[in-house]
Amino acid sequence: MTAIDAALSFNPARDPMRLRRMVTLGVLAIALILALILALGIGAVAIAPSQVVAILVQHLGITTGVTFDSYQEAALTSVRLPRLLLALASGATLGIAGASLQALFRNPLAEPLLIGVSGGAACGAVAWIVFGGLGLGLGAWGLPFAAFGASLIATAGVMLGARGEGRLDISTLLLSGLAMNALTSAILGYIIYLATESQVRALTFWMLGSLGGATWDAIAPAALLMALGVGALVLLTRPFNALALGEAEAGHLGVPVERVKLVTVVAVALGVGASTALTGVVGFVGLVSPHIVRLIGGSDHRFVIPGSALLGALIVTLADVVARTLVAPAELPIGVVTSAIGAPFFFWLLRYRTHQAVRR
Amino acid sequence: MSLKGSELSVRAGGKPILRRASLEVRPGELVAIVGPNGAGKSTLLKALAGENSNLLGSVVLNGRALKHWRAEEIALQRAVLPQSPGLAFPFRVWDVVELGRYPLRGLASGDEHHAAITGAMDAADVTRFAERDCRTLSGGELHRVHFARTLAQIWAPLPDGRARFLLLDEPTAALDLSHQHAILARARGVASDGAGVLVVLHDLNLAAAFADRVVVMDKGGIVDAGTPGETLxxxxxxxxxxxxxxxxxxxxxxxxxxxxxxxxxxxxxxxxxxxxxxxx
Known part of the structure; x- marks a missing residue:
């Protein structure tokens, strides 16, 4: 059955959950578009929403009656637009990476930060900065690749540590992730110890996250890596559903389990590594997005994966607006914003769910 | 055409838990494995399902060694119900049964999928739970949902006529009296429909009532096999x-x-x- 047949044969009365999922994705998409226009308009140079739209469509050759000046156009196209695209790409990547790791490890606690992927990426990026590109001279591609390579090594280490007798053990996985985090913290600490004063300030960027480094030149290679990672994960939604039954059962359903694991790990390391290389460690997005999406529309990954991408992008976009405006003209690190808002919200969510469960 | 294990041996923790067991399940028959705790019943079923990585001996599915089939092709020919099926995330009953259709994606029409899912849910008596969150079901109800999933997987005969097999590991353990009999009657029906069915059971009377052949295991080996009247x-x-x-x-x-x-x-x-x- 093709997607068009499926859409035509869809009867909302027969499947209320599917209607709910479609509405949820629609609402998230509209919210994201509104957030984009808001994010593009807010800043030192104020741009009204109508002007934002006018500047954007002008590049498509459409002229509107709305007037804007060249400062506004320059601020929008050379500063805010790349920054916004980075927010969208890394938010969507973190959301999908979180949802995918939770599916792979069959544990709602898994997220890039908790299993050491982000720590590994930060190690790679920080080593690249302090040791001056390690003498490899790869230009704009070097940093994402350093972060990517280190995140892949960290993820592979966690996976190897948690594997016994051919299967992945959940409690060992968390311990293995803790060990990897301790290790990456130690490496980070050692590199910071070696760094000069001025380098330390630059390094703080990686630890706490910021979208301030977004330029068209910088985001092009990273966005390519993120698109590769996300593209691979999006194809795995049905195997992820089967994996919820357990690895052996997914195998009985014909899922090539070992290949799915490998592709997922590589794709997550690819996407999160590239994202972290440009933004630093942005916590909680990968953990919270899939949770909220599942609460609204259930656990089918054909819904959770796109939902987490939209919500992750929405969260990072709005968090960046807060980071830019709260202490303007200075900037808060975005990781501070996502964790400061994300953690209390998550507490509330857990309490709310517990109360719901009691009432049910 | 059959599912045939020859000289299957498995060691765990240095001890043999399955010793040179040979068993063939043919289309149209229901074979019950019985035996005390720790006799190797589940190990034999898992060996035939291809789950053991450290297995000695050979498993042949419809004329070809299991390891030479691709995973997707095996999934078209046989379904497995584990002893304690798990679910990592809150899925609806419908979604879980639909997972049984995973190997047939692209091979069956939307109507065929829908018919298989509703039919399998009806056969396992879980239709009234269809929209429920699986976490709100009792252990026995959840077991029936997974049984429906395995039925949906091998719902229709394969177009090329290859035989289908259904492997059930203690499907009745968590069920009430009426559903124990209902599930085995369904399994019997699957056999009559042309598939081979292998069931691990503890209740000898259920084995005697439903099985064409009973395989008795003890201490990792097959002690006896034959009709219920011959063996029990x-x-x-x-x-x-x-x-x-x-x-x-x-x-x-x-x-x-x-x-x-x-x-x-x-x-x-x-x-x-x-x-x-x-x-x-």
Missing amino acids: TTALIQSVWGVETEIVRDPATGRPRIYVRPQGIAKLRTIGEARAFAAE
């Missing part, structure tokens, strides 16, 4: 389970019915004796 004798039950029984023929079916003699239950210490023994 007082002498065999005494030697394998250490339980004295009386066996009568069911007048309607001619199949054996087994009654355990109270004085014949395995010689375990009573609670009082155990307490006295521990105090010494």
Whole structure:
């Protein structure tokens, strides 16, 4: 059955959950578009929403009656637009990476930060900065690749540590992730110890996250890596559903389990590594997005994966607006914003769910 | 065409838990594996499902060694219900049964998928739960949902005529009386429909009532195999389970019915004796 047949044969009365999922994705998409226009308009140079739209469509050759000046156009196209695209790409990547790791490890606690992927990426990026590109001279591609390579090594280490007798053990996985985090913290600490004063300030960027480094030149290679990672994960939604039954059962359903694991790990390391290389460690997005999406529309990954991408992008976009405006003209690190808002919200969510469960 | 395991051996923790077991399941028959705890029943079923990585011996599915089939092709030909099926995330009952159609994606039409899912849910008596979150079901109800999933997986005969197989590991353990019989009657029906069915059971009377052949296992090996009437004798039950029984023929079916003699239950210490023994 093709997607068009499926859409035509869809009867909302027969499947209320599917209607709910479609509405949820629609609402998230509209919210994201509104957030984009808001994010593009807010800043030192104020741009009204109508002007934002006018500047954007002008590049498509459409002229509107709305007037804007060249400062506004320059601020929008050379500063805010790349920054916004980075927010969208890394938010969507973190959301999908979180949802995918939770599916792979069959544990709602898994997220890039908790299993050491982000720590590994930060190690790679920080080593690249302090040791001056390690003498490899790869230009704009070097940093994402350093972060990517280190995140892949960290993820592979966690996976190897948690594997016994051919299967992945959940409690060992968390311990293995803790060990990897301790290790990456130690490496980070050692590199910071070696760094000069001025380098330390630059390094703080990686630890706490910021979208301030977004330029068209910088985001092009990273966005390519993120698109590769996300593209691979999006194809795995049905195997992820089967994996919820357990690895052996997914195998009985014909899922090539070992290949799915490998592709997922590589794709997550690819996407999160590239994202972290440009933004630093942005916590909680990968953990919270899939949770909220599942609460609204259930656990089918054909819904959770796109939902987490939209919500992750929405969260990072709005968090960046807060980071830019709260202490303007200075900037808060975005990781501070996502964790400061994300953690209390998550507490509330857990309490709310517990109360719901009691009432049910 | 068959699912055939030859000389299957598995070691775990340095001990053999399956010793040179050979078993063939043919299309159209229901084979029950019975035996005491730790006899190797589940290990044999998992070996035939291709789950053991450290397996000695060969498993042949429809004329080709299991390891030479691709995973997706195996999934078209046989479904497996594990002893304790798990679910990592809150799925609806419908979504879980639909997972059984995973191997047939692109091979069947939307209507065929829908018919298989609704039919399988009806056969496992879970239709009224369709929209429920699986976490809100009881253990037995959840087990039936997973049974429906395996039925949906091998719902229709394959177009090329290859035989289908259904492997069920203690499907009745968590079920109430009526559903124990209902599930085995469905499994029987799957066999009559042309598939081969292998069931691990603890209840000898259920095995006697539903199986074409009974395979008795003890200490990792196959002790006896044959029709229920041939295998389930007082002498065999005494030697394998250490339980004295009386066996009568069911007048309607001619199949054996087994009654355990109270004085014949395995010689375990009573609670009082155990307490006295521990105090010494």
